Amino acid sequence: MFFLDSISHTLKKGILLSLALISLKALAEDLSETALLTHIPVVTSATLMAQTLLEAPSSVTIIDRETIEASGAQHLVDILRLVPGFQAFHVSSNKFGTSYHSVNDQFPNHLEIMIDGRSVYTPLLSTVLWNSIGLLPQDIERVEVIRGSNTATLGSNAFLGSINFITRHPAMIGKTEISTTFGSLNTRQVHAKFSEQNRGVFYSLSGFYTENNGNNRFNDSSRRSALNATVEFSPSLHNQITYRIGIDTGFNDIGYLYPYHAFPETDRYIAQQDYRTFYQQLRWSSIISPALTMHFDHAYQNLKLEERTPEPYTLMKFSNINTLKDAQAFLSLNPDYKGYREDGLTQTLSTLLGFEYTPATNFRTYTGLQHRYEKTISPALLQQRRIDANSMRLFNNSSLQLTPQLNLNLGLSYEQRKTDNEAESVRLGANYAIKDNTLVRLGFSRSERLPSMLEQEVNFGINTEFGYIPFEINNTSLNSERINSWEIAALHAFTSFNAYVDNRLFYEQVTRGIVTSKTNEAHQPGKKENNAAWSNVGIETQFKWEINDRLDFLMNYTYLENKTSEWSQGIYENFPSQRLTPKHSTSILINWKPQHNWNVSFGHYQVSSAKWRKTYGTLEEQPSYTRNDLRLSRRWSGLKQSQVEISLTLQNLLGKTYQEFYQDHHFGRRVFLQMKYSLD
Amino acid sequence: MNGYVRLKVSLKSFFMTLCILLVLCLSIIKSYAAVSVVLSEHTQTYLNVVSAMEQNSDHPVQVYAISDQTQSLASSQLFIAIGARACQSVLAAIQSHQSLFCTFLPSQAYELILQTTQASLRLSQEHLSALFLDQPLERQIHLARLIQPDAEFLGTLLGPNSHHLKPHFDAYSRKHHFTPISARLSESDNPVQELTPIIEQSDVFLSLPDNALFNRSATRWSLYIALRNKVPLIGFSASYVDAGAVIGLYSTPTQIGRQTGEVLDYFMKHKHLPPPSFPNYFSLSVNRSAARTLQINLPEIDEMLDALKTSK
Structure with a gap:
């Protein structure tokens, strides 16, 4: 009872x-x-949900404003030398690239590069033109880098990883900031930023003018002007709207700085490339309920590239044409001829609608639908054709706290361009907290990358008196590239020392890689084929230690065993079972503030030998190099909250010239003097 | 033969009944634990509270998730509810002879729960009490004085759940020789427009916790505007400090667990609960980078902790 x-x-x-x-x-x-x-929120780039580093399904590196300044970086890609596994390179004086675990040429195409979540990828060249995106390191608040495939969140471009440069918020900068920089390569630069708040609306205006003469041997110069504006406001507590608009215009000299077969032995063809970029971005976030937030992102980008047509005498010098008459005849038959064919117009329109939903405290999910429209017109690369494509992408990232120690992440993405191109990606991550300050993560991803518009549609050749000779033709039946990757990561925070260490052990297998192939038959043009495969196995370590208020230490080390397994470019160089990427890379940054107004930072970079690709085969091996940078700065505080800072940056301090990317591109000692005035 | 079958059926029924009774007995024995702990969530944060509580008390407890607390309701002498959901859930079902100690919840949530459940009509003060997660207002204002000894104006922003604190904020500010400045922000307001004049006038800005939605939306702007105006901001969590607050004052789950363990021992000894209180144990964390940017020389953390504890 x-x-x-x-x-x-x-x-x-x-x-x-x-x-x-x-x-x-x-x-x-x-x-x-x-x-x-x-x-x-700590990071959002991994899943588009606000996550801490311990919750994210990928290895994430964050580089903050203080580190960016301490690095003395003069270009955005230089910041990436401080990310484990990343290779940052100056292809020539004013052309840059970065790659992560990729066997790339001068057009790296396996990373999604974003500015405030807006992709700056250029469909026309299937890469990012760093000197046309309208920003300098002075504009950046922090950088979020996802090390490992992020297609489940960001789509095809994030095949091997992604980088999001987050610009300085109008509220985070003083009212006025003006800086001038002078230095090596005859660099002259002025950068200004202004921000204000009025009636609850923050806005900022920033711009720069920069020019340099390039290196002494090639005079591959650059001149750029850019203007950016940002408006941000919250019409109500739970709504936030950001609008950005900008333009970057000028020219960069481009060229192959290696003994190309048609070039004279000591001379290299340098072509001026005029450009103009225009972009707009509108973002709206609305907290609909405590569990549901809506995100809307609309971005437009227009890039016009105009490579100068060579003069007849120039053509004679850098080609097999021997007489002025032949050169003139050639140019009359090919009025749009461009030496490097980096010419054309490209437009991108992207609209993303996403919903972040938290039905339970241990479960969160983000579902997004993205439409992307790409258009290119390029006589030089696409035979005058206007080519456009619509693509749709549906994706979901979910995070489930299964037990107090175990957090699971699942990411799924389906992407379709036209009707015959599809890419599916899946990412699984299991984060297990051994202790409050120690975490182990197991991850697997299987990602696909749609062939770029250029890879599918490239079509160029020359007109001769005997008719048209194609050099490369399109291949619309290309398949998606694919990567399977496995990782074990361990993060440990030494809480009593203000230090943390992040280790990542990985194995990646890339198949159906796209390369240009040419058969042995006479006069057959090249064509893109899924003829490459490679694997990467290695370990990455990042160690950050805030020793005290005055001294910070950052160290990254990467061991990467890269091996091509299948590589066929027809009659040209094939290289199965070769290592192309650097085996060891190390970067160290020590930032010391000996006194309140003084700052001394020292950077050390060591990269072992690498072989960069060219269209067919590889360039001559880039030998290993060591580089040391030093930056000294002194601040003076003036009246009315004004401040003056003078800094001196010495790159490659010890002055031993080393090869960076092309074998004729030598990086010697560089010195930059910067003066900055700011008013709060 | 029929007799044998009947005997077999009877024996089978008997064993089945015995098994059911055994299971029920075990269930009842489990529910006889004198102290039941009910968790709002079975996550590491809440388990950290339990773990610290067990380390600081001599009395065994039985831990339940909010979904299986029915097992514990019959006979537990004392319930310790960890988190607001657990507190509200147990309070809705508890009997008048039982006691409930709610811990690890904001003081505002506790007050709201009391109002909505009319618990005070059923439970006497000796049987119902709480340990809050948030810090007493005076302690926070005292900290503002410690980091800015010469400051005159102390600002804050009040939301839908914290606006009733205004008289206390004003009174404690004056006690610590500040001139208080505050504004109330509703959901339809532009947060920048409301925050900017407050922060511009302030020498120190104190961020007070409100509901999660308010915190999420207003926090970011507070940090931005405070940093822009070079005004030190005092946050209420460690992650607030990570995001840019110069200093944060908060209690960790372990500290709340420790004090909860002490309350458990007190109850077992005196058979009644102490009055509701704010945490005795608390932490400070400093964002050195933000302090450098604002050019503030903060006292040593231990010095500030000692000063705050002394004034308790």
Whole structure:
């Protein structure tokens, strides 16, 4: 009888409880301890959900403003030397590239590069033109780098990883900031930023003018002007709108700085490439309910590239044409001829609608639908044709806290361009917290990258008196590139030392890689084929230590065993079982503030030998190099919250010239003097 | 033969009944634990509270998730509810002879729960109490004085759940020789427009916790505007400090667990609960980078902790 009473009592209580639980959700969502425990977003690039580094399904590196300044970086790609596994290179004086675990040429195409979440990828060249994106390191607040495939979140371009440069928020900078830089390569630069707040609206205007003469041997110069504007406001507490617009225009000299077969032995063809970039971006985030947030992102980018047509005498010098008459005849038959064919117009329009939903405290999900429209017109590369394509992408990232120690992440993406191109990606991550300060992550991803518009549609050749001779023709039946990757990562925070270490052990297998192939038959043009495969196995370590208020230490080391397994370019160089990427790379940054107004930072970079690809085969091996940078700065605080800073940056301090990318591109000692005035 | 079958059926029924009773007995024995701990969530944060509590108390407890607390309701002498959801859930079902100690929840949530459940009509003060997660207002204002000894204006922003603190904020500010400045922000307001004049006038800005939505939306702007105006901001969590607050004052789950363990021992000894209180144990963390940017020389953390503890 006692038991029956007890059961009956318990059941009654259970009914009461279930009724009570219905009303609990309202309290939990509105006012509970989660209000005090809420994490302020740390990274969003991995899943588009605000996550801490310990929750993210990938290895993430964050480089903050202080580190960017301490590095003395003069170009955006230089910042990436401080990311494990990343290779940052100056292809020539004013052309740059970065890659991660890729066997790339001068057009790296396996990373999604974003500015404030806006892709700056250029469909026309299937890469990013760093000197046309309208930003300098002075504009950047922090950089979020996802090391490992991120197609599940960002689509095809993030095949091997992604980088998001987050610009300085109008509220985070002083009212006025002006800086001038002078230095090596006869660099002359002025950068200005202005920000204000009026009636609850923050806005900023920034711009720069920069020019340099390139290196002494080739005079591959550059001149650029850029203007950016940002407006940000919250019409109500739970709505936030950001609008950005900008333009970057000028020219960069481009060229192959290696003994190309048609070039004279000591001379290299340098072509001026005029460009103009225009972009707009509108972002709107709205917290609809405590559990649901909507994100809307619309971006437009237009890039016009105009490579100068060579003069007849130039053509004679850098080709097999021997007489002025032949050169003139050639140019009359090919009025749009461009030596490097980096010419054309490209437009990108992207619209993303995403919903971040948190139905339970241990489960979060982000579902997004993205439409992307790409258009290119390029007589030089695409035979005058206007080519456009619409693509749609549906993706979902979910995070489930299964047990107190175990957090699971699942990412899925389906992407379709036209009707015959599809790419599917999946990413799984299991984060297991051994202790509060120690975490192990197991990850697997299987990602696909749609062939770029250029890879599918490239079509160029020359007109001769005997007719048209194609050099490369399109291949619309290309398949997606594919990567399977496995990783084991371990993060440990030395809480009492203000230090943390992040290790990543990985194995990646890339198949169906796209390369240009040419058969042995006479006069057959080249064509892109899925003829390449490679694998990477290695380890990356990042160690950051804030020794005290005055001294910070950052070290990255990467061991990468890269091996091509299948590589066929027809009659040209094939290289199975070769290592192309650097085996060891190390970067160290020590940032010391000996006194309140003084700052001394020292950077050390060591990269072992690498073989960069060219269209067919590889360039001559880039020997290993060591580079040391030093930056000294002194600040003076003036009246009315004004401040003056003078800094001296010495790159490659010890002055031993080393090869960077092309074998004729030598990086010697460089010195830059910067003066900065800011008014709060 | 029939007799044999009947005997077999009877024996089978007997064993089945015995098994059911055994299971029920085990269940009842489990529910006889004198102290039941009910968790809002079965996550590491809440388990850290439990773990610290067990380390600081001599009395065994039985831990339940919010969904299976029915097992514990019959006979537990004391319930310790960890988190607001657990507190509200247990309070809805508890009997008048039982006691409930709610811990690890904001003071505002506790007050709201009392109002909505009319618990005070059923439970006496000796049987119902709480340990809050948030810090007493005076402690936070005292910290503002410690980091800015010469400051005159102390600003804050009040939301839908914290606006009732205004008289206390004003009174404690004056006690610590500040001139208080505050504004109330509703959901339809432009947060920048409301925050900017407050922060511009302030020498120190104190960020007070409100509901999760308010915190999420207002926090970011507070940090931006404070940093732009070179005004030190005092946050209420460690992650706030990571995001840019110069200093944060908060209690960790372990500290709350420790004090909860002490309350458990007190209850077992005196058979009644102490009055609701704010945490005795708390931490400070400093964002050195933000302090450098604002050019503030903060006292040593231990010095500030000692000063705050002394004034308790």
